[in-house]
């Protein structure tokens with residue numbers, strides 16, 4: 001590169017240039033402020049950046065390659081062959097995750113930036129290129145302070161690209177196209193033995209919780225008297241009712257009403273489409289049951305109360321059968337559809353964790369459906385049946401019961417009306433659909449999460465909570481809900497469109513995968529702010545039950561254990577995905593869920 005007299009570099013002060021930022025894998029526009037030894041460039045965001053000559057070019061020059069790549073290619077094949085307005089990405093990382101993929105195949109993703117097909121941005125991965133550490137650190141340290149790392153042009157397009165917001169996630173993303181799913185080497189949950197034990201323990205817990213805490217008694221530690229007759233666990237009415245409920249939910253989900261959106265990119269590079277009509281299913285299901293109970297006089301509440309255990313047992317058998325079918329189906333699925341964490345070769349372990357990631361029957365996504373419909377709506381139905389039963393037995397429902405049912409109604413209503421957010425959660429993007437999730441969705445959620453409501457009905461006479469205390473509990477629930485909702489919304493919006501105006505002020509860091517991590521806002525407060533909000537709500541739902549008995553506190557205790565374990569699992573997955581960028585995030589945001597505690 002020709003140098004100006006003295007120590008000055010070729011690009012003049014005041015000249016508009018483009019700077020290549022290694023860790024971000026993008027070029028950014030800026031203006032030269034100083035050109036001695038290294039360039040000092042002012043970016044459009046107002047920040048300045050110090051970069052060596054090899055990272056700075058004229059805007060007109062093709063940015064289709066990283067500087068190192070460009071130089072080495074130009075020697076052999078001539079330079080600047082790619083069309084202008086493209087950004088070639090590369091990795092300058094030394095993360096273990098990255099190193100392990102040392103083959104560094106070149107991959108290309110084409111992103112529609114506007115409605116004009118000619119204007120496309122091409123991102124692809126090139127081989128690792130070395131950059132002197134001092135400069136890399138300088139550039140890297142600028143990262144967090146630079147809210148928008150692509151050029152202003154990309155950012156402007158992104159924020160106006162309303163038709164295809166999801167396409168914008170790809171401009172910072174390198175999607176592995178046809179990577180083979182690796183064998184699961186490290187097993188979680190204690191491997192096959194742990195999986196088998198869990199599959200026996202969880203149904204036993206559902207049964208024990210029911211029989212140890214019913215009307216008139218609630219003794220968790222005493223040996224329960226379990227009935228030995230089959231009809232205490234199964235009857236045809238309950239089986240028919242459960243199957244009717246499930247089929248009704250499938251039919252509602254299949255209604256050709258509601259937006260179709262795309263999920264996060266899969267390993268194959270594709271995205272799955274999902275129809276969003278959970279809100280409709282929720283309203284229609286509840287309205288139909290209310291009409292049937294109140295106007296048609298079907299004794300639904302009494303039936304659900306009386307057949308609680310039989311309904312739960314039917315759901316257990318059903319979810320287990322479904323998991324067997326899912327496992328058999330998964331064994332015939334394409335390799336890149338498999339769950340990398342449930343591909344160990346052990347039948348028990350893979351059956352438990354889910355061998356396939358997103359099993360579908362045509363366009364009907366079974367995991368997405370089960371996560372939100374039969375179990376979650378079923379939970380509200382059971383709760384409402386407890387309220388109706390309380391009215392029938394006592395003339396009106398108690399305030400503590402109304403409070404708990406109201407708070408949980410809000411939680412489920414929120415999930416169904418923000419159905420799209422679920423597409424960026426751990427369950428949908430990374431968890432296979434096996435026994436654990438099927439049982440969790442179809443049995444655990446409706447029949448364990450409704451425990452507080454059933455307790456408040458069965459022990460109405462022994463629960464006394466002052467109205468002021470109820471107001472304080474409501475407040476706690478709303479604070480939890482507020483944190484939960486905002487945190488989930490922040491991450492969800494960021495994942496769908498990192499340039500969205502509502503989150504453009506948030507700081508984030510680049511990762512070798514091309515995806516960025518939020519490090520300010522809620523995700524800069526703790527690493528799992530959504531879990532914090534959820535836990536506060538869990539406590540608020542048990543407080544109205546008082547402290548006389550343990551079973552109504554089962555939910556927050558289990559939930560704390562689940563979330564701590566889940567946070568650790570997710571961190572492990574994130575460390576694999578994001579390498580040392582994840583460690584930098586952990587250094588910056590020290591606590592996972594509760595500041596100064598965990």
Ligand SMILES: NC(=O)C1=CN([C@@H]2O[C@H](COP(=O)(O)OP(=O)(O)OC[C@H]3O[C@@H](n4cnc5c(N)ncnc54)[C@H](OP(=O)(O)O)[C@@H]3O)[C@@H](O)[C@H]2O)C=CC1
Nearest residue numbers: 425426427488491495516517518519523530531534566570
């Ligand atoms: N009621 C219940 O029983 C349960 C409720 N929940 C709730 O479900 C919700 C979803 O939870 P869950 O799916 O476990 O986890 P998250 O919604 O927290 O999703 C985890 C993913 O978010 C991404 N991520 C993590 N940190 C950042 C960051 N700093 N910036 C951007 N993206 C980040 C990562 O995925 P990537 O980078 O690949 O996008 C990570 O794998 C939570 O609100 C939780 O409370 C969860 C379990 C049970």
Ligand SMILES: CC(C)=CCC[C@@H](C)[C@H]1CC=C2C3=C(CC[C@@]21C)[C@@]1(C)CC[C@H](O)C(C)(C)[C@@H]1CC3
Nearest residue numbers: 202371414415422425427436437439440441444445
């Ligand atoms: C013990 C056991 C069987 C564990 C399985 C865990 C499941 C019960 C939970 C895993 C993640 C869940 C989520 C929700 C419900 C519980 C399960 C299935 C969720 C649908 C609740 C409503 C929220 O708004 C949510 C949509 C964010 C959430 C997603 C995760």
